[in-house]
Structures are given as structure tokens and as C-alpha cells.
Amino acid sequence: MNKKSFIIIASVITCAGLLWIILTPVLFPIHQAEVGPSAPHAGFPAPTFTLQTPDGSNISLGDYEGQPVLVFMWASWCSVCKATMPGLQQVYQSYQEDGFEILAVNATSQDNLVNALDYFQAQNYAFPMLLDQEGEVAKAYQLRALPTAILIRPDGLIHDVIIGSGLSQGYLTAALNHLLKGED
Amino acid sequence: MFPIIDLGPFAIQTSGLSLLISLVIGFWLTGKFALNLGTAGDVIENGIFYALLAGIAAARIGFFLQNPSLFTEAPLSLISIMPTMLEPGFGVLVGGLTAFIYAQKQQIPLWPTFDTLTPLMIFLYAGTHIADLAVGDNFGLPTTFPWGIRLWNEVRHPVQLYAILLVIILLTWLIVHTRGLKFTGFLRSGILFHVILASLGGITLLTRAFVAQKNLIGRIDIPQIIALIIMVIALAAIHTLNFKRRQRIEVMISLGSNQDPAQNLANAINEIKKKFRVRLASSQYRTESVKDGYPHAPFINQVIEIETALSFSELVAQLKQIERGLGRDSKDRTSIPIDLDIITYNRDVFTDKRHQIPDPDLQNYRYIAEPLAEIAPNFRHPANGRSIQKILTSIEDKSQVIKCAEVENGPEK
Secondary structure (H helix, E strand, C coil): CCHHHHHHHHHHHHHHHHHHHHHHHHHCCCCCCCCCCCCCCCCCECCCCEEECCCCCEEEHHHHCCCCEEEEEECCCCHHHHHHHHHHHHHHHHHHHHCCEEEEEECHHHCCHHHHHHHHHHHCCCCCEEECCCCHHHHHCCCCCCCEEEEECCCCEEEEEEECCCCCHHHHHHHHHHHHCCCC | CCCEEEECCEEEEHHHHHHHHHHHHHHHHHHHHHHHHCCCHHHHHHHHHHHHHHHHHHHHHHHHHHCCCHHHHCHHHHHCCCCCCCCHHHHHHHHHHHHHHHHHHCCCCHHHHHHHCHHHHHHHHHHHHHHHHHHCCCCECECCCCCCEEECCEEECCHHHHHHHHHHHHHHHHHHHCCCCCCCCCCCCCHHHHHHHHHHHHHHHHHHHHECCCCEECCEEHHHHHHHHHHHHHHHHHHHHHHCCCCCEEEEEEEEECCCHHHHHHHHHHHHHHHCEEEEECCCEEECCCCCCCCCCCEEEEEEEEEECCCHHHHHHHHHHHHHHCCCCCCCCCCCCCEEEEEEECCCCEECCCCEECCHHHHCCHHHHHHHHHHCCCCECCCCCCEHHHHHHHCCCCCCEEECCCCCCCCCC
């Protein structure tokens, strides 16, 4: 390839690239939906649910509008879940007065309810335990592994989904500091 | 999509796994490529390793610097092995800087090293898009095309697959062009890297159009602009590296003769002087014949440095003409009136139909390395950055190379 044909080809590529950038919003417009459909992924509205606590009262995700909420899905046979929860308890104590709420959703459809209750009550956790008896929350959040944690911003959009062991005290503290300051 | 793979009792995070696998394959192929290109494979592999370590540590420290309250609230998280709490930007910066400083200290040449890294670049690019596909990040816009995939409650463009498909085409081209990562072909050092960089920029520019979550200023997507800028810079670099007219290319030439060597070497240098400026000329060295096992008279060898504006193929033709003029018969392999070999051409690293530049014999035979060390004691191998002293100590050629009397004309000042 000689110099001249290279310059021609390079210029054509550059112009085509520029044209593509300009045409992108025309060819592929983004519909700025006011509130899009909910989905279990960062940036989407969190799927809503209402579940019973062991003492029979109902708790709904919608009750916590305007507050940061951590939905923590766990089971009593899940050792990583049980290793994570004491850390959550500590963060909960520090941030409860700022409106932070933890909903410990027990994957009851995949767990033994007696074992789950024994464990949860013995640990004296201050946040509520919810029973996902029919697996509806597991389905709505496309649960693949335990633990799965969904951190929801005060505006009801999902901030992050953490599968497995990544939900450390440090991570949660940092994320809450941002959410409570009103940052993304 | 499929963020978790269940393997018996283990649940493996697909995104981390695909990044790890692409890193390992890319690392392995880069190692193979280094071996074939003659670049500093061990230094490159160490550099990648140090850059990764420094990058990961810096990503964690960067996260703590962004969230200073963690130093008091959760100081132990600093050494947690969890793949969260990472600030990727800071990690990439420090990792890149680490690799750069290490490469500088080891004095390895920039462009041939970058060429060697092209398989790793391609695999990391593919790996991040496979990871995105696995966790459903960077998902596409809604579409009615039949190949749309259902993700986050919409039928969407499988944009990650578009990128993966295009990068597979790019990888196929790389493998075909380099004959299975054997050489860079006619692409002179650095050009292969910029071709790959421009292509990856182009793929990003193209596929970002289908991504739903944009980074907009006005109506323009910033990643597309960055991709275009990278592409234009890479194209400009290809232009400069390939077409810029170079007036003073320094070329090292090895001369050898085993038939009336005193006369033939002198004649050859006179012929060369008629056409080129000879900057430096080494003493003559008497060498036992080392190649191809034919019984022939001992050689006298010499290395000179010339200056030329000719292209490589033009220079080869000129030297061949001089060889023929002094009675060289290409069929006679025992009696050689004069042999002129190009050892290095500028600082370029490339392979054309017959020649590999720098000549691999430079690292294998004393009859080239010894005279070269005499005229250029600061010489470094253009592909792997090894100093001439290091080359001499690691040469396995045990033949004796004895310095003859000084060259009549003496080295030119």
C-alpha cells in the first residue's frame, strides 16, 4: 500500500467513525422512560415484594421509600451467608439512625425453617428476618447463588448486586456513605 | 444471564473466571509470540506480573483514598481478598506506570514490546466483554431484530456478542497474518500494535452505538469519542512509522570473505563508500568457519555502520549488486569472495520474504558480535534490548575470533 492510498483509507475510516457517532442518537434513540420496568440489576427499579416475618407481620420493600435498603438473601446451610451477617449487624448499628435498613430474606423454599429460625434468633440480629416461603423474591431477583445482596438507593433504584462473599463491612460502609450523601 | 457457574459444591463467578481465563491465554500467547519475534519474553512476562500485582494493590488503596472513613471504620478490609472495594482507574494507572518503569529499567525497546503484547490486548478485550455478557453489564438497547436476547425484562441487542464476534475476526486476522504468531510480517516494529489498537478502537466505536447505558454529553456518547480519538492516533502513528521519509537510517553490515580476504574486503568497502557514507568500521577478525559444516578456508570478518536513505529492499538489491561485482557466485558455498549481510536496519524489527531483521546470527555468532562490540560498545539489540556485552557472554558459539591488524584506513571519524 502506498502513502497516498493509506491516507485516503485512513481519512475514510475517520470520517465514517465521526458520521457513526453523529448518527448513533438518530439511528438508535434512547427512550428516556420515566420509570422503566423493574429488573434485578444496577440502575433499574428494584422489584417490589411483601413477605412475612416469623411472628406473622408483613414487611414490604415499599415501606422503606426514601431510605437505603440492603436486601440480603441467605439460608442457614450457607456458611458464607453466616460469615457475612455479623459484619452487616455492625454496619446496621452504625447507620440505622441514618435510615439504613437491612431485610434478611431467608430463602425458606430452599432452607429448613427450624434451622433458620434457630440460627437467626441465637445471633440476636437487630434487623428483621423475612420468609421467602414460595421463592417469589428468589424468582424476581433471579437468584443464582447464596448469599446475594441487593443494595437499593433511597430513590428505589438498585445501586449494586453483590453475589457471594464480596459484601464486606468496608464495601457496605463506603457505599452507604455515598448513598447517604446523595451521590451515586 | 449466567453470573454463576455451579460446579458441585462450588459456585464460581463467571465474570472473574472469564477475565482470568482470557488473561492466562493472552499471557501464554504473548509469551509464544515473544519467543518467535525475538523480543524480551521473560522481561515482558515479569512486567505483566508486576503490573498486575501493583495494579490490584493500587485499586484497593485507591478505593480507601476515596473513602477515607474506612481507615477507621473498617481498616481490615484493606487486606481483604474480596474482589470488591476496588477503584479500577487508579489500579490501571499504577499498574501501567509499574510496567513502564520496569521496562525502562530493563531497557527493553518500546515498539517491538508493544507488538508482542497484541495477543494479550485482544484476549483482555474479549474477556471483559464475555464478563459483561455473563453478568448482564453494558447491555444493549431494546430491539425487534430476531437475534435479540431477553435481558432485564426487554428483548435487547446482544451488544456484547457483537463485540466478541468482531474481536474473534480480529484475532483470526492476527493469527493468519503472523502465520500463527510466528512473525510480524512486513509490518515494521510498532505497526502491528497500532493496527490492533485502531481495530479495537473501531470495534468499540461501532458497538457502543447499541449499548443502552450511555455516558452522554449532549447527545454524544463519550466512550465513542474516546474510541475515535484512539483510532485516529493509532492511524497517525501507523502513517508516521511506515511512510515518514527517513534520511539517515543507520545500518550495520557484516562483511565476510574467505577468498583473498584482504583485497576483497577492501574492495567491498570501497564500493560501499561510493554509494553510502560509512560512519564506522571495525577491525578485521579472523574466524574459523562456523556455519553449515562445509570444509572451507577461514573467514575474515568485519562490521561497518553505514548511513542510507534507501528502503530495506532497495538496500538489499544494492548490496547484492556489489557482491556480484566482486565475483560472488551464489551457488558456490565454499569459496566466498565477499558476503554482505544486513545485521540491523534502523531500530526496526521485521521479517520480509528472506530476511529477519535484526539478523538472528547477531546473537548466535562471535564473528558478528565481536566486531560490532568494537565499533558500538553501547549497542543494544533492537528487539529485546540486550546489551552487546550481554549478547557476547551468552553466545554459545565457541569458535575463536581473533582480531587482525587494524583496518588500513582506520575507523572513520
